[in-house]
Amino acid sequence: MxxxxxxxxxxxxxxAQGLVRxxxxxxALEEAGLPYEVRLIDIADRNSDSYRQQQPFGMVPAFxxxxxxxxxSGAILHHIAVDSEALMPADRRDRAxxxxxxxxxxxxxxxxxxxxxxxxxxxxEEQWAKLRRPGxxxxxxxxxxxxxxxxxxxxxxxxxxTAADILMTTVLRLIRHTDLVAEFxxxxxxxxxxxxxxxxxxxxxxxxxxxxxxxxxxx
Amino acid sequence: MxxxxxxxxxxxxxxAQGLVRxxxxxxALEEAGLPYEVRLIDIADRNSDSYRQQQPFGMVPAFxxxxxxxxxSGAILHHIAVDSEALMPADRRDRAxxxxxxxxxxxxxxxxxxxxxxxxxxxxEEQWAKLRRPGxxxxxxxxxxxxxxxxxxxxxxxxxxTAADILMTTVLRLIRHTDLVAEFxxxxxxxxxxxxxxxxxxxxxxxxxxxxxxxxxxx
Numbered sequence: 001m002x003x004x005x006x007x008x009x010x011x012x013x014x015x016a017q018g019l020v021r022x023x024x025x026x027x028a029l030e031e032a033g034l035p036y037e038v039r040l041i042d043i044a045d046r047n048s049d050s051y052r053q054q055q056p057f058g059m060v061p062a063f064x065x066x067x068x069x070x071x072x073s074g075a076i077l078h079h080i081a082v083d084s085e086a087l088m089p090a091d092r093r094d095r096a097x098x099x100x101x102x103x104x105x106x107x108x109x110x111x112x113x114x115x116x117x118x119x120x121x122x123x124x125e126e127q128w129a130k131l132r133r134p135g136x137x138x139x140x141x142x143x144x145x146x147x148x149x150x151x152x153x154x155x156x157x158x159x160x161x162t163a164a165d166i167l168m169t170t171v172l173r174l175i176r177h178t179d180l181v182a183e184f185x186x187x188x189x190x191x192x193x194x195x196x197x198x199x200x201x202x203x204x205x206x207x208x209x210x211x212x213x214x215x216x217x218x219x
Numbered sequence: 220m221x222x223x224x225x226x227x228x229x230x231x232x233x234x235a236q237g238l239v240r241x242x243x244x245x246x247a248l249e250e251a252g253l254p255y256e257v258r259l260i261d262i263a264d265r266n267s268d269s270y271r272q273q274q275p276f277g278m279v280p281a282f283x284x285x286x287x288x289x290x291x292s293g294a295i296l297h298h299i300a301v302d303s304e305a306l307m308p309a310d311r312r313d314r315a316x317x318x319x320x321x322x323x324x325x326x327x328x329x330x331x332x333x334x335x336x337x338x339x340x341x342x343x344e345e346q347w348a349k350l351r352r353p354g355x356x357x358x359x360x361x362x363x364x365x366x367x368x369x370x371x372x373x374x375x376x377x378x379x380x381t382a383a384d385i386l387m388t389t390v391l392r393l394i395r396h397t398d399l400v401a402e403f404x405x406x407x408x409x410x411x412x413x414x415x416x417x418x419x420x421x422x423x424x425x426x427x428x429x430x431x432x433x434x435x436x437x438x
Contacts, residue, residue, distance in 0.1 A: 056369040057327050057362065068312055074322035079315055093287055096298055103293035107325040108276050114330065128350035135347075143276065150275040 001083065004029065004036035007055070007062040008207065009043055011214040015121045015177075022061035023207050024073045024170050025080070028163060030199035032084035040210060074106045074167065081163040094158055101157040101164030109147060110171045112139040117174040140180055148184040155193060169194040220302065223248065223255035226273070226281040227426065228262055230433040234340045234396075241280035242426050243292045243389050244299075247382060249418035251303035259429060293325045293386065300382040313377055320376040320383030328366060329390045331358040336393040359399055367403040374412060388413040 006029070008022035022038075029036050045051055046058035055062040055071040062069065063076040070076050081087035081098070088098050116136045123129045147168075151157070157164045172181050172191050182188050194200065225248070227241035241257075248255050264270055265277035274281040274290040281288065282295040289295050297318070300306035307317050335355045342348045366387075370376070376383045391400050391410050401407050413419065 057365045059327070068315060070315055070319050072319050072322035072326060074326055075319040078318055096287060096289055099297055100289050100291050100294040103291035103325065106322065107291060107293055107329065110326065111330045111333065115334065128347040131347035132351065146276045
């Protein structure tokens, strides 16, 4: 791949910093050793006609490489990973497992985790959120319990670090404001193991540096 | 692929019939022209140790082919589609778009749609659900509006029918109990176009026939 461009937000409010999903793509590119450029947009830009042509839902990340545009962090990671053994093993059984866990992170674990995250970070003053929170926590714990059982005795979701671990770690980070992951020592160690990777540290540092540089005067 | 086995539930309560996710896999296999066997489990079986080895979250579908096990409907469809031009075009740009829309269906459209579906079908008597429903409907409409804008003038998500349309159609079916899809004529026509396919009709008929055959005496 050449001429890689990742689209992210110019700035994000503090509660969201470190959680915005272009972090997943930056991390994957660092693991794969692929240089990239960043295109930063204002949150308001996401509703422009031109951006919607690139990302129909007006979200980030969007991605361009080899003159081709993609969106959805899962799809972008898949696109990067199929050509990078750092992110997806060559063995066909392990490849299938990697894809399985990529979808599991995004379609089974993320929905309840994201629900709780949005509820706590953006809707906590609403009456329904106060009533719902215990049930939303229970829904998260069901998934974390199953994930913890799987990871017990394993360092990574598949035999070695893959793109699926990038997705799962960034999903679990969405509830970093709670103690829920810490309640499962296996998961706590797993997230710390993945976050300790130099590629993660570099991706996060780069994303945060841009937010710092672009902090609005009023924030 | 040979010796394909799809795991689904022996029976599902009427509100869930036609929505259980092994339908996605059956539909994909019918489109690809691949024969398969079905392994039916009781809902209670999903918590057994042996099933959790196969599907760590205790959900359906699970899938076996060529002596390899997978789970997650998205991953299973991807696995079938990469070897079937009926589900994924050969052109590399179209392949990337297909994968993009597969993730978009499951990670951007499904979460709010599934939230509303569960709220209406299983939690509607709870006070928080009554308070939350208008906001949950709005969240669905945001996604449906963006999807409708994309599909306006298109028959399918990519240039032609792909695995992404199977996922998106079955996601939109999760709110068949509402008029929300009908409020977007482009989406209404899209779902009807996809549901009219013989492969969908056959997959649904086969799934429903097994539920009918296995209806508990008390139901």
